[in-house]
Amino acid sequence: MTTKKEFDLVEIFAGSPMDAEIVKSILLDAEIDAFLKDENIGTIAPWHAAAGGAGAVKVIISSLNMDSAKLIVEDYINNLNSDK
Template identity: 35%
Template sequence: MNQKTRITFVEVFNGDYMHASLIQQLLQEHEIPSFLRNELMGSLEPFAVVAGGANPVSIEVSSINYEFATSLIAEFNNAIPEEE
């Protein structure tokens, strides 16, 4: 098979810088390369990035890793913290 697969970047998360950093670390631990869009401006001046300043930082991954990344993020968001 000599089919060429077009690989694009897709957004899997958008939110504030702190949550985006945590989720990017989670993706890295599962060997999913990603990058933060608007990382600097989203943390310094979110109102300049998005109207209202809500969810200024996004995480993008390769389209090949999209399904695995979204399932990890959903699991992360639905996790119940352990009590000490």
């Protein structure tokens, strides 16, 4: 009998359209499938798409990749904060 791995889609990052696209690109480069959710609001009304805000653009991944993706996102956020 074979078992099927169960997974859920989870949000790994929420922020501005530009930051979400960068995070998605970094994840794809690390061979982690990712897609954006709510990116249309970021295009239509970017002033509403603040980090963690109601209109933030979300990066969605499989829960199977959560551990490695979390490290990548944390590194990205730390680099953003070190530039300020």
